Amino acid sequence: MTAGDFEHQNEARWAEYERLVGLMEKGKRSPEAEQLPRLFREVSLDLSLAESRMYGTRITERLNALVIRGYELIYRTRRGSWENVISFVSVRFPQAVRKEWRLFWLCNAVFWLPFFAMMLSAHHDIRWVQAVLGADGMASMEQMYGGKEEQLSHLRSEYGSNFMMFCFYIYNNVAIDFRIFAGGMAAGLGTLFFLLFNGLSIGASAGYVNHACNPASFWSFVAGHSSFELLGMVVSGMAGMRLGLAILQPGRLPRVRALVEASKQAMPLIYGAALMTTMAAVIEGFWSAQGIPYEWKYTVGIIGWIGHIAYFSLAGRRHAHAA
Structure with a gap:
């Protein structure tokens, strides 16, 4: 699979993940928020594949930025949630x-x-x-x-x-x-x-x-x-x-x-x-x-x-x- 094929195949999922992260970063509630951990794992796997197959810095840097945003959001939410306590x-x-x-x-x-x-x-x-x-x-x-x-x-x-x-x-x-x-x-x-x-x-x-x-x-x-x-x-x-x-x-x-x-x-x-x-x-x-x-x-x-x-x-x- 070429870098272009890889990006085309997963673009819709990346865009959905980025949209959901953006909403939650702005403090907006979404009924789809429970999907974030699953999407985060999938994007992390995509980043690992892109790096191992050397698909280029454009794709890996984009995925790396998405992973970092999702990680910070999930970690901050879990750490500061009184609901867990x-x-x-x-x-x-x-x-x-x-x-x-x-x-x-x-x-x-x-x-x-x-x-x-x-x-x-x-x-x-x-x-x-x-x-x-x-x-x-x-x-x-x-x-x-x-x-x-x-x-x-x-x-x-x-x-x-x-x-x-x-x-x-x-x-x-x-x-x-x-x-x-x-x-x-x-x-x-x-x-x-x-x-x-x-x-x-x-x-x-x-x-x-x-x-x-x-x-x-x-x-x-x-x-x-x-x-x-x-x-x-x-x-x-x-x-x-x-x-x-x-x-x-x-x-x-x-x-x-x-x-x-x-x-x-x-x-x-x-x-x-x-x-x-x-x-x-x-x-x-x-x-x-x-x-x-x-x-x-x-x-x-x-x-x-x-x-x-x-x-x-x-x-x-x-x-x-x-x-």
């Missing part, structure tokens, strides 16, 4: 959690069973809790949750401002979630270990507060952000276990390829966990530590847990049925 939060994230329902219940069991076992053991034998917390941990819990005034004064002296509390909590929460997620690279054992460890340590803290401190001070503080923080750990564990299973059971794929595919499946989970962790830090820094009546804090906490149960159970189902 809304779609992720309302549809793709809860769907991803439900899709991995087996991992969801596994990670919940690994975290919550030791949590409740350790918390309830304080009523029967406090030595288990003491062994987990150690002397420094028990002293810290007494200083923090000895009473409402002790809690507020400790927080003010420790962090100085709500913003600094937010910074500390998001650093701490992200570090925990990252360890849980990254532990999946050890064939999932690291993820299971960190979930178990956090369940034991948090349960021991709750049990010791109920035994030796002011329980209302503790539960009112953690109520508001607990659903975001603890479920965020569980979702991070799901993402880590997805990586671990790819290493243990790659199927017919090479392990590296299986790990890459598992990473793609885990991305919605880790993005969602990061969002939940950020929300937990916001609530923890700007709400939980304030001198607000306990009843209000408990109410917000209950709403948070009910909201998360409804969200993960129902959000995105209508879109799934439509698909």
